[in-house]
Amino acid sequence: MVLNDVSQRSVRREQDARLTVGFVLVQRFTLCAFANFVDVLRLAADEGDRSRPIQCRWKVVAPDMRPITASCGVSVQPHEVFGSPKHFDYIVVVGGLIDEMDRPDERVERYLRQAAAAGVPLVGLCTGTFILHRAGLMEGYRGCVSWFHHQDFLSQFDGLRPISDQIFVVDRDRLTCSGGTSTAHLAAFLVDRHIGKAQSTKSLNIMMISEAEDGGAPQPGLTLSFRTKDPIVRKALLLMQQSLDTPVSVSEMARHLKVGKRCLERHFREALGTSPLTAFIEMRLLLARHMLENTDKSIAMIAAESGFCDSSHLSRTFRRRFANTPQNFRASLGS
Known part of the structure; x- marks a missing residue:
């Protein structure tokens, strides 16, 4: 009972x-x-x-x-x-x-x-x-x-x-x-x-989530610079995204994906017209630019979080890609 x-x-x-x-x-x-x-x-x-x-x-x-x-x-x-x-x-x-x-x-x-x-x-x-x-x-x-x-x-x-x-x-x-x-x-x-x-x-x-997203919100994922259906390249790009602050070598990526280094490089050339290393640097530069635009973090901190050795390394690479230094790029946002 x-x-x-x-x-x-x-x-x-x-x-x-x-x-x-x-x-x-x-x-x-x-x-x-x-x-x-x-x-x-x-x-x-x-x-x-x-x-x-x-x-x-x-x-x-x-x-x-x-x-x-x-x-x-x-x-x-x-x-x-x-x-x-x-x-x-x-x-x-x-x-x-x-x-x-x-x-x-x-x-x-x-x-x-x-x-x-x-x-x-x-x-x-x-x-x-x-x-x-x-x-x-x-x-x-x-x-x-x-x-x-x-x-x-x-x-x-x-x-x-x-x-x-x-x-x-x-x-x-x-x-x-x-x-x-x-x-x-x-x-x-x-x-x-x-x-x-x-x-x-x-x-x-x-849960420290700022606000609810509706179903139509885009999935976080590949940067828009890299669109491909090649499954090997997509998995490599995901690995890159997960390793932005501690970059992995192309050889390490190939081992992780269980393919040869030359095979991985061939897939990138055919799918994106570039090399895995160039794609990885581009991804890290886009992250650095995003942080320059949307945060108050120091250049040194941004360099560390986007996988560059130091602020000088970031500045040289950033200038080659965007024809501007990180400092001048950030200053131009307020003008």
């Missing part, structure tokens, strides 16, 4: 929540995508950051109760095994490493199809969009993927055109997101829809 009373109270609390979410995490899921999304819910659910699941509730559901390991090695214990998806307002599937897409879990796909049949909206985070497509649940829907995985998507799903130039897409009862911090913006969109603007804004502010 006591257990039954506890169960009934739990059901009432679930019904009182204004937004309920069930998370499906695949093996080697992306922890950042999951953590950003669930933290927006956590902070919107209660006053301040007290974290009581009052206005929002969430559970990790899985085929069994074994821990699910993220790509970074952290494991998450499910709350419960798959039951009725109708207990949730949304089912959110969190994808991960692209290599895992070759090993689909039929139990997960069956649960997602069950949710779709019950009319529960489905959300795909990161490569979760791939999982929804593979389960046959995105036919006739627009889907968002990271620009980094655009070519991977095209190679796996013939005839489907993913959206990879905005952070998330809401198409009726399918919501898909590129991953990373954009999952926080998608979660804030749902909090705004079900609870209110004040709660979504509060969540983002506590």
Whole structure:
């Protein structure tokens, strides 16, 4: 009798929540995508950051109760095994490493199809969009993927055109997101829809995110100077972006991408008409110019953060590229 009373109270609390979410995490899921999304819910659910699941509730559901390991090695214990998806307002599937897409879990796909049949909206985070497509649940829907995985998507799903130039897409009862911090913006969109603007804004502010972005906001990624469909070049450019303050050599990039140095240089010539080293220097110079325009940081600090040895090195390279010194360029902005 006591257990039954506890169960009934739990059901009432679930019904009182204004937004309920069930998370499906695949093996080697992306922890950042999951953590950003669930933290927006956590902070919107209660006053301040007290974290009581009052206005929002969430559970990790899985085929069994074994821990699910993220790509970074952290494991998450499910709350419960798959039951009725109708207990949730949304089912959110969190994808991960692209290599895992070759090993689909039929139990997960069956649960997602069950949710779709019950009319529960489905959300795909990161490569979760791939999982929804593979389960046959995105036919006739627009889907968002990271620009980094655009070519991977095209190679796996013939005839489907993913959206990879905005952070998330809401198409009726399918919501898909590129991953990373954009999952926080998608979660804030749902909090705004079900609870209110004040709660979504509060969540983002506590997470040090200045304001909510709508789905049409462009994905952070490749600088506009470099547009290519070559997957090797795109991955090299991403590696460069992640290493702007501590530049890596072309040989190191080639080893990381598991291609030869000459092969990498050939891909850059054919795709961009330039060398990897020249592209890397251009990317770092654009970062330095951006900081000169938008920050009050010293020239020495800008040089360090954009991967130059010192302010003299930055000045020489900057002058060759822009026919101006960093000091004079900054001074001209105020004229």
